[in-house]
Amino acid sequence: MNGLSDREYQQLISCIGNLYNVCTLADFPNFILNNLTQIISTDSKYCVSFQNQTIDIIANDIDAASFISKITPEYFQKHPILNHHLRTGDWSAFKVSDFMTEVEYHHCDAIYENAYKTFDIEDFFIFSVADPTCIPNPQKWSFSLMTHEPDVAIRLQKLSQLSTLGNLGIGLNRNNRSFTESDRTRLNLFRHHVARAYQYAQRYTKTQQQIAQLTELTEFLGVITLTLNGQIKSLTQRAIHLIESYFPNEWIDRHQLPESLHQYTQHQITQLLQPDNNIPLPSFQQSQYNSRLIIRLIPVLPQAEIILILEEYITTHFSIDSFRAIGLTKRQSEILFYLTQGCTNKDIAQILNLQEKTIKKHLDLLYRELNVGGRIEATALAYNRLGMLRVLE
Amino acid sequence: MLDKLPTDVSSLYQIIEDIYDLNHPIVHPSPDTQPHIDRAAQIADRFTHLHTQLTQLQQTVSHLNIITLTTDGRITNLTASATNLLKTYFPDDYYPNNLPNQQLPHRINNWLQLQLTDTQTHQATPLIILHNNHGLIINRITIRSIHQLVLIERPAINLTKRSFEPIGLSPRQSEILFYIVQGYENPEIATLLHLHPTTIKTNITNITRKLKASGRLEAVTIGLKKLGIEIMTYVLP
Numbered sequence: 001m002n003g004l005s006d007r008e009y010q011q012l013i014s015c016i017g018n019l020y021n022v023c024t025l026a027d028f029p030n031f032i033l034n035n036l037t038q039i040i041s042t043d044s045k046y047c048v049s050f051q052n053q054t055i056d057i058i059a060n061d062i063d064a065a066s067f068i069s070k071i072t073p074e075y076f077q078k079h080p081i082l083n084h085h086l087r088t089g090d091w092s093a094f095k096v097s098d099f100m101t102e103v104e105y106h107h108c109d110a111i112y113e114n115a116y117k118t119f120d121i122e123d124f125f126i127f128s129v130a131d132p133t134c135i136p137n138p139q140k141w142s143f144s145l146m147t148h149e150p151d152v153a154i155r156l157q158k159l160s161q162l163s164t165l166g167n168l169g170i171g172l173n174r175n176n177r178s179f180t181e182s183d184r185t186r187l188n189l190f191r192h193h194v195a196r197a198y199q200y201a202q203r204y205t206k207t208q209q210q211i212a213q214l215t216e217l218t219e220f221l222g223v224i225t226l227t228l229n230g231q232i233k234s235l236t237q238r239a240i241h242l243i244e245s246y247f248p249n250e251w252i253d254r255h256q257l258p259e260s261l262h263q264y265t266q267h268q269i270t271q272l273l274q275p276d277n278n279i280p281l282p283s284f285q286q287s288q289y290n291s292r293l294i295i296r297l298i299p300v301l302p303q304a305e306i307i308l309i310l311e312e313y314i315t316t317h318f319s320i321d322s323f324r325a326i327g328l329t330k331r332q333s334e335i336l337f338y339l340t341q342g343c344t345n346k347d348i349a350q351i352l353n354l355q356e357k358t359i360k361k362h363l364d365l366l367y368r369e370l371n372v373g374g375r376i377e378a379t380a381l382a383y384n385r386l387g388m389l390r391v392l393e
Numbered sequence: 394m395l396d397k398l399p400t401d402v403s404s405l406y407q408i409i410e411d412i413y414d415l416n417h418p419i420v421h422p423s424p425d426t427q428p429h430i431d432r433a434a435q436i437a438d439r440f441t442h443l444h445t446q447l448t449q450l451q452q453t454v455s456h457l458n459i460i461t462l463t464t465d466g467r468i469t470n471l472t473a474s475a476t477n478l479l480k481t482y483f484p485d486d487y488y489p490n491n492l493p494n495q496q497l498p499h500r501i502n503n504w505l506q507l508q509l510t511d512t513q514t515h516q517a518t519p520l521i522i523l524h525n526n527h528g529l530i531i532n533r534i535t536i537r538s539i540h541q542l543v544l545i546e547r548p549a550i551n552l553t554k555r556s557f558e559p560i561g562l563s564p565r566q567s568e569i570l571f572y573i574v575q576g577y578e579n580p581e582i583a584t585l586l587h588l589h590p591t592t593i594k595t596n597i598t599n600i601t602r603k604l605k606a607s608g609r610l611e612a613v614t615i616g617l618k619k620l621g622i623e624i625m626t627y628v629l630p
Contacts, residue, residue: 009402013409017429020413022439189406196413200436207443214450217459220534221543225453234453291628298456303449307456311545313625317618324518327504342611372576379610380576385521387622388528390549391575 004185008039012189015039019197025049025205029058032170032194039186040172044119048169062119062173070118074110081126091128093187095179102177121173127187129195131167131202168198222310228269230262231255233305242310246286246293265297265306272299290315318386326385332366335359340379415440458544460497466505466540468495478544482524501531501542508533519627523549532627543627550622560619566600569593574613 004012015038023031029047036045046059046067057064076082080099085091096105102122105112116124172179172187222239226232232255235243243251247258256262264284271281284295291314298307316322318340323333338348345363349356363375372378383389405425411417412429415437422430458478461470471479479487483498496502504520520531530545552574557567572582579597583590597609604619606612 004403006402009406013402013406016409016413017432020432020436022436193410193413200415200440204440204443207440207447211443211447211450214447214454216536217461217541218450218454218457220536220541221457221459223453223457225449292625300452300456303452305452307453309457312628314628315623315625317623318614321518325521327500327507327520329507340610340614342607342609342614376573376578376610377576379613380574383574383613383617385523385528387617388521388523388547388549389552389574389617389622390523390526391552391571 003182008182008186011039012186015190016193019193020200022204023201024208025201028198028201029056029168032168032197033058033060036170036172036190039190040183042172043175044121044173046171048171050167067115067119070115072110072114075115078108078110080111081124085126085128091130092191093125093127093184095125095184096123097177097179116173119173120175123174123177123179125172125179125183125187127170127191129168129170129191129198168194170194222308222312224257224308224310226257226265226306226308228304228306230257230266230269232257239308239310242293242312246288261295264295265308268297269299269306272301322386323382326370326382328366328369332362332369335362336366336378336382339375340382458546460542460544462497462505462540462542464538464540466497466502466509468497475542475544478529478546482522482529504531505533505540505542525549526551530625530627532629534629545627547625556620557616560616561603562600562616566596566603569596570600570612570616573597573609574617 015035018038019032019035021031029049033045033047036042042061044060044062046057046062046064049056049058057068059067080096081094084094084099100108116122219236220238222236222242224232224235224239243258243261247261250258250260257265261284268281281297283297286293286295291312294311294313296309296311298309299305300307318337320334320337321330323336324330328336334352335348338351343351345356345359348354349359352359363378367374367378370378370381372381384391408420408426409429412420412426412433413436415433420426420430455473457472458475459472460468460475460479463469479498483500486498486500497505500522501520508518519533522529522531526549528547528549530547532543532545534541534543552571554568554571555564557570558564562570568586569582572585577585579593580590582588583593586593597612600606601608601612604612604615606615
């Protein structure tokens with residue numbers, strides 16, 4: 001049909017099987033190059049990947065860094081395959097002989113003399129796999145962006161920021177002009193699978209990243225998930241720490257909560273499962289000298305799951321920093337604190353080593369911010385908010 | 394390597410191509426295709442497993458009250474339950490439909506900006522917002538220069554005219570201190586209670602004496618302290 005022999009098909013089939021192993025985006029270029037070896041022989045090959053605004057070049061049998069250093073602005077302008085890819089949006093496999101005779105190739109300094117010749121490359125295939133989430137748009141692509149940049153590293157950085165570029169480019173090199181049409185056919189069949197495997201790798205990596213992000217988000221909070229019969233399904237580092245310090249000798253079976261907490265949750269679950277239950281659930285409290293652990297229970301009955309949220313508090317009375325919690329600055333909080341201790345402006349000025357009129361200025365601003373008439377109202381407001389007082393007439 | 398090949402290898406190739414398309418219906422197995430079907434199933438399993446893990450985490454997180462912010466304090470992400478709290482506490486100042494880069498309600502934003510500019514203190518102070526019979530405590534956690542707000546809702550403490558009686562004040566004194574706590578001036582209290590301003594003054598003198606306070610403001614402080622009203626500061630990890 002497309003001129004491949006049975007043997008070539010067999011090779012392809014076995015290679016494709018390997019190609020679909022789940023792997024992360026970071027490992028993908030290496031993975032592809034290794035699999036490519038099974039279907040086509042080369043003297044060197046490389047894979048260029050653009051992801052998250054970075055460019056990554058992995059090469060086999062060729063020094064990637066030294067190859068990059070040979071690349072000049074002219075290279076981009078004159079490179080026949082890159083230009084064809086970008087102009088047409090057809091990212092399939094093309095070889096240099098599609099565009100240039102051997103003589104033309106050898107006479108093209110920017111491509112051959114300065115770059116490929118250094119590595120004895122006489123023939124090469126290049127194909128790309130476009131990011132399915134972005135449509136390559138050659139019109140938007142501008143060589144001038146990086147061609148006017150003398151520094152190679154910066155040029156590559158600029159190149160990698162072009163999101164309209166295909167996301168994965170693969171190059172295969174040989175030391176003689178021997179690539180065939182059969183090679184092209186196999187590469188294009190292979191390319192189709194690379195594109196799909198690449199999508200899988202993207203999906204896999206994205207899901208992994210999301211999991212990592214959410215795990216990090218909760219890791220700093222005390223969160224425990226339980227089954228309805230009280231078995232621990234998951235718990236964060238912070239939760240482990242809090243349970244260990246508030247139930248020092250009580251936590252023996254690590255698959256279950258400490259006995260007192262276990263009983264509390266079981267009792268709550270029984271309550272929850274009763275029909276038409278509307279009673280708000282009380283939280284569980286465990287106190288230490290000047291701190292307290294408060295545990296809230298959130299039922300997720302459709303999933304038959306219980307979430308416990310552990311919060312630790314330091315319990316104090318009013319201090320010079322307390323009033324910052326109602327949105328005051330450190331200085332304002334200090335001044336208001338001394339007011340509540342019955343100090344006059346003069347006293348406060350002395351304590352804080354400030355001018356009395358400075359205190360007055362601070363207070364005027366404070367009253368304005370709190371929208372109150374004077375010191376009595378300000379203190380009252382601060383107390384009410386801070387102590388979370390609800391005034392019942 | 395495959396043991397047996399169908400007469401047409403290119404059609405086997407087509408079938409195998411379909412097998413690895415995870416959205417494609419399952420292909421009828423044959424000795425040639427079985428290893429590929431097994432492998433595709435393995436891959437699908439890995440994806441399903443990862444997806445289940447993600448869904449469970451998302452489920453748990455949606456019940457936590459967390460807001461993730463950019464370095465300059467715009468919302469990049471917030472959980473469903475945090476959205477509800479913001480709607481309740483800031484009914485006029487929170488419109489939950491312009492994510493991403495949405496602004497926080499003004500009061501939270503002012504508090505946050507104040508904290509971000511105040512480099513002297515490392516310990517973040519929470520913000521407390523009262524609403525009906527509950528208070529919202531807003532805490533900031535900063536990890537690798539990403540700010541997270543953890544919202545905690547706590548019931549408010551009820552204060553009545555009789556609240557100060559258990560700490561040794563007379564019903565009248567308790568009532569007067571109750572009004573002082575709310576910020577009323579002496580003449581106002583006199584009018585409210587239909588008493589002479591001198592009577593209020595005498596009562597306040599007695600209150601301060603009983604509570605060993607230097608004046609009315611300190612009386613409030615001591616009174617609240619004796620009631621056991623304390624400040625609970627969320628301990629940041």
